[in-house]
Amino acid sequence: MTGQEREYTSTGVPPWKSPFAISVALHLLIAGVALAGWSWSSPVHEPPPSSISARLITQQKPEPSPVVDPVDQPDQEQERKELEKQKQAEAQKRQNEEKARKAEEQKKREEAKRKAEEQERKREQAKAEELKEKKAREAEEAARQKAEAEARERERRKAEAEAEKQRQQEAKRKAEEEKRRQEEQRKREETERKKQEERARKEAERRLQEQQLEAQAEQARKARADEAQRRERAAAAKARESQMLSESQKYQGLIRERLSQAWYPPSSATEDMTARLQITLLPTGELASVKLVASSGNTAFDNSALSAVRSLNRYPVPSERDTFETYFRQFTIEFNPRRLR
Amino acid sequence: MKQIISFSLMKATLAAVAFMFTAVTSAQAELLIRITEGADSAIPVSVVPFAENGSMPAGDKLSSIVQADLAMSGEFRPLPPEKMLSLPSKRSDVYFRDWRMLGQRYVLVGELTRNGDRVQARYELFDVNREERILGETAAAPASNIRSLAHHVSDKVYEAITGVPGAFSTKLAYVTLQRANGKALYRLQVSDIDGKRAGIRLESKEPILSPAWSPNGKKLAYVSFETGKPAIFVHQLSSGERTKVADFPGLNSAPTWSADGQSLLMTLSKDGNAEIYQMNLQSRKVTKLTNHWAIDTEAAWDSAGAGIFFTSDRSGGPQIYYMEKPGAEPRRLTFGSRYNARPRPDSAGKYVYYVHQRDRAFTIARTNLESGDETVLTRTESDESPSVSPNGRMLIYATKQNGESILTVISADGGAAYSLPASEGDVRDPAWGPIVR
Numbered sequence: 001m002t003g004q005e006r007e008y009t010s011t012g013v014p015p016w017k018s019p020f021a022i023s024v025a026l027h028l029l030i031a032g033v034a035l036a037g038w039s040w041s042s043p044v045h046e047p048p049p050s051s052i053s054a055r056l057i058t059q060q061k062p063e064p065s066p067v068v069d070p071v072d073q074p075d076q077e078q079e080r081k082e083l084e085k086q087k088q089a090e091a092q093k094r095q096n097e098e099k100a101r102k103a104e105e106q107k108k109r110e111e112a113k114r115k116a117e118e119q120e121r122k123r124e125q126a127k128a129e130e131l132k133e134k135k136a137r138e139a140e141e142a143a144r145q146k147a148e149a150e151a152r153e154r155e156r157r158k159a160e161a162e163a164e165k166q167r168q169q170e171a172k173r174k175a176e177e178e179k180r181r182q183e184e185q186r187k188r189e190e191t192e193r194k195k196q197e198e199r200a201r202k203e204a205e206r207r208l209q210e211q212q213l214e215a216q217a218e219q220a221r222k223a224r225a226d227e228a229q230r231r232e233r234a235a236a237a238k239a240r241e242s243q244m245l246s247e248s249q250k251y252q253g254l255i256r257e258r259l260s261q262a263w264y265p266p267s268s269a270t271e272d273m274t275a276r277l278q279i280t281l282l283p284t285g286e287l288a289s290v291k292l293v294a295s296s297g298n299t300a301f302d303n304s305a306l307s308a309v310r311s312l313n314r315y316p317v318p319s320e321r322d323t324f325e326t327y328f329r330q331f332t333i334e335f336n337p338r339r340l341r
Numbered sequence: 342m343k344q345i346i347s348f349s350l351m352k353a354t355l356a357a358v359a360f361m362f363t364a365v366t367s368a369q370a371e372l373l374i375r376i377t378e379g380a381d382s383a384i385p386v387s388v389v390p391f392a393e394n395g396s397m398p399a400g401d402k403l404s405s406i407v408q409a410d411l412a413m414s415g416e417f418r419p420l421p422p423e424k425m426l427s428l429p430s431k432r433s434d435v436y437f438r439d440w441r442m443l444g445q446r447y448v449l450v451g452e453l454t455r456n457g458d459r460v461q462a463r464y465e466l467f468d469v470n471r472e473e474r475i476l477g478e479t480a481a482a483p484a485s486n487i488r489s490l491a492h493h494v495s496d497k498v499y500e501a502i503t504g505v506p507g508a509f510s511t512k513l514a515y516v517t518l519q520r521a522n523g524k525a526l527y528r529l530q531v532s533d534i535d536g537k538r539a540g541i542r543l544e545s546k547e548p549i550l551s552p553a554w555s556p557n558g559k560k561l562a563y564v565s566f567e568t569g570k571p572a573i574f575v576h577q578l579s580s581g582e583r584t585k586v587a588d589f590p591g592l593n594s595a596p597t598w599s600a601d602g603q604s605l606l607m608t609l610s611k612d613g614n615a616e617i618y619q620m621n622l623q624s625r626k627v628t629k630l631t632n633h634w635a636i637d638t639e640a641a642w643d644s645a646g647a648g649i650f651f652t653s654d655r656s657g658g659p660q661i662y663y664m665e666k667p668g669a670e671p672r673r674l675t676f677g678s679r680y681n682a683r684p685r686p687d688s689a690g691k692y693v694y695y696v697h698q699r700d701r702a703f704t705i706a707r708t709n710l711e712s713g714d715e716t717v718l719t720r721t722e723s724d725e726s727p728s729v730s731p732n733g734r735m736l737i738y739a740t741k742q743n744g745e746s747i748l749t750v751i752s753a754d755g756g757a758a759y760s761l762p763a764s765e766g767d768v769r770d771p772a773w774g775p776i777v778r
Contacts, residue, residue: 248372252372252374255374256374256375256376259374259376260376260377260378260379260380261380262380263376263378263379263380264379264380264383264384264446265379266502266503266504266505267416267503267504267505267732267734268503268504268505269379269504298504299504300500300501300502300503300504300505301504303468303471303475303502304379304502305376306468306470306471307446307468307469307470307471308376308470309470310470310471311441311446311469311470313441327372328372331372331373331374332372332373332374333373333374333375333376334373334374334375334376335375335376336375336376336377337377337378337379338377338378
């Protein structure tokens, strides 16, 4: 399906256009042919069915028969008239021969026969009358027949026209229907196309969205991974830190112990005295420098603290360099007696 | 540091903030070790025998006296000279490494120079760990008074190291009892705090009790039975002039001085019951400060000179009470045992020392006036008459040893004890004299 769609979209030619055009053209053609057929058919014969339209025209089979009848009729009339004429001529001839014979007879019978002749004339007259009447009747008949034929022709034409009209209407209807169908088809196709387009668009959108989502997900994954990594690092750092801390606490304890042993708080010391010293050590544990950063306010007390700090030959420090650098390179010692003797 | 570097890349407007932040974090991050306990032992100090220029008087060497003073305080642990690696007398000869190796914290070096009948001492005190001189001075004294020079040096050394004035130049007053041929002989004596250079100020066949130093250290007040009954005398030490200030009917006892030296607190029973009175020494007028059916006695001014500690048995047995001001309602301070008596406050107003009975033994105890905590300071059994050194760091009291009364000096917190050399007979009622400038 998508392949088809791709074809449509790929060709760039509106797919609906050509069939529709063809269809319309076809219908027009049919209509034209039908009309032409109507105008042509009346003289001689129907147009020979050809190509695609044949199917449509063959469906109109009943129509040719009325067309064929009127075509033969004028020929029969003429023949009949000629025969009549011949008959009339022969009858004339026979009449003339009869006359001559009768004139001879008449001569013979003249008077006698005058009555008969009168009678004959009368009869003849009546016969002529009759003939005349017959002729009139025949003419009338002919006229009637003609009128009938005409009427039939009219009828036929009318029917034909009606049929044609019907046919046209039908064609029109069909065309319309076709058109409608085509329209519908077009619409369907359009709808379908639109649907397809919509689908394609949606698909594209979906894809874009998916891509975006994918990208987002990727980003999130990456972020998560980064976060995890960061956490891991942080955890490792923390673990390291806590290890260092515990290590440092151990050495803090050792230093505290050593300094406590080395510190002789002077008798002037009171619980509220605090001397704060900043100490800098070498990695060997040797004292690099000590600085009184906060005096207790009592020189003897400060000195006792300084002396204690300086009294240690070597501070217990961790051999682990990081821990040393973090905690023991430089630190602060606070001397603050809690329990005085 | 790293933070500062990284932040330095930021705009200048942020630099100040960043620096503050850095300062805060680095301050938080930096390790802090808190030392709340000091060494239990005394401070190792080396008193190097002084170099001597010229002939010196016979007897104890100045450095030996200083050494003994410092040891007696209980706060110092002098290194015996025979353990010293060198005997420097000036800075250029002091090798700190040697003294460090010996675990010494301070080294005192100096030299004595005979200058006519005087001896001049030039001395320096070094902090071994800091490799710094913390004291340097020249002092002189009559050749006959070398002990005074030595105590002076001790005071200076003590103050330089501890931040508290030394009390080695102060005097003790005490009473000795000698029995000879069935007769008792009471002597009021005054000596250096190491018991040396004792001098008899009064001899009597009748009891002498409760000597008390005037604030300027020139007079003693005490109770003497020389008239057959207890009377209070004020004794001018320089002239030996004695004045009987209280000779009321009944009890005249337990004199102590006011801070201005103008009046005495004393116990009198002239009105029937033993009460505490204040006597103006010029007018000799007495003011009754307590009024209770029980015995109130052994009064002493607090360090501020505002309130009065005393002993009273108003609760059934003797206990220590305190009046915030004369005549105020007394407040009981001791509850730990049935017997607590003879209160003596220190000069700092932090503790009150007294005789404390527990399990039949009489010991010396002190109560922290702020917290109310009571600490028993002595392990002897018949202790009496505690008296605190003027710097509040030492305490002297009388106790029994081999059936005889002796005086013992301890550090005020109950540390090392130092017994004064026994003189003939019993020694009792010690009173620690003031620092005299």
